[in-house]
Amino acid sequence: MLDSLKGLKIYSIANRKCPVCHEGNYFVGNNPYDLKNFDKDKGVCSQCNHKFEIESGFYYGAMYISYGLSVAIGVSIFMAEYVLFDALPLWVYIISIIVGIVMLMPVSFRVSRMIWMNMFSGYGKKEIFNK
Template sequence: MIRKGMKLYSILFGACPKCHQESMYTYKNPYILSDTLKINEHCSHCKTKYRMEPSFFYGSMYVSYGVGVAFAVAAFIMSFIVFESSITMAFISIIITLVALMPIIMRLSRNIWINLFMSYDKSLVKK
């Protein structure tokens, strides 16, 4: 079970990496494409600044590559091995998967990146 206090909670739900009390993103829906990467300046609960430096999230591009490869491999295995489709259909399913999940992959890679540098702090949570 994934719950507050675990890094996986912050990564999967885009919660503040320090207190897990609110979303880092201005809009929760990643499929509002013009606002997919709009991030709040800081957490309203613990005042954690999300952009530690001007180009902090450029590093998430490297994470995005790995996440994209993982989704592509999963799509290939599902279509080619599980559904026994042709190799052409398997590659088409990879393309469809990556295009359809692009906003989620971008947010997930940002969440992973910021969680590499920040950790949950139990003392920031109001009881």
Template sequence: MRKILLSIVKNKCPKCLKGNFFIYSNPYYNCFFHRGEILKKCSNCNFEYELEPGFFWGSMYVNYALSVFFGIIIFFVSYFILKIESIIFIIILISLGLLLLIPFTYYLGRLIWLNFFA
């Protein structure tokens, strides 16, 4: 469990925890300047990250779950803590929040998906 968490949090290979998975560990930098590309294989142990063709399409399920999770958090914060009562404004806040989080959920989604199967 600790190994999985370290791999996800530190952007490392799930097998050896030494080589990077994404080129850069900053999801926003990686998304905007490198189109979210991942490395083909681990630079340390040569583990191929794409286990089969189209393997990372499945990470959309994780991405979706993360987006729902963050959407619920934004709702609770805006409704219960910030005391915003306009549901339209809350929906706008959730939409903007999820738009800003796209690189982060993309990044986490792929790392979590790979760790399910590696």
């Protein structure tokens, strides 16, 4: 997808590719709704041998990204309902926001991990982060 963006972090995030070489896949499967494997990563890039988990506990920081994404999803759902429908009861907003966040959680999980990983790695910068 969008090969002209190769070399930019958005390419790695959108395509779930290794942040260093942008070639190897990060996740085992491509389908985020394969709920048995949506969180399984390959550990090491198949193309450049970059170790994805830089240190133990590295991905705890991705929870902050995930929290921000969940808030953005919730606000988006609320705004869409507020603009499109007249005077919905409060419980409709609450239930639809919860359902929306839960339904998008596998995608949010993957995007937040890719954003977090790309904050600490860069295209062609393997030697700095893999000592």
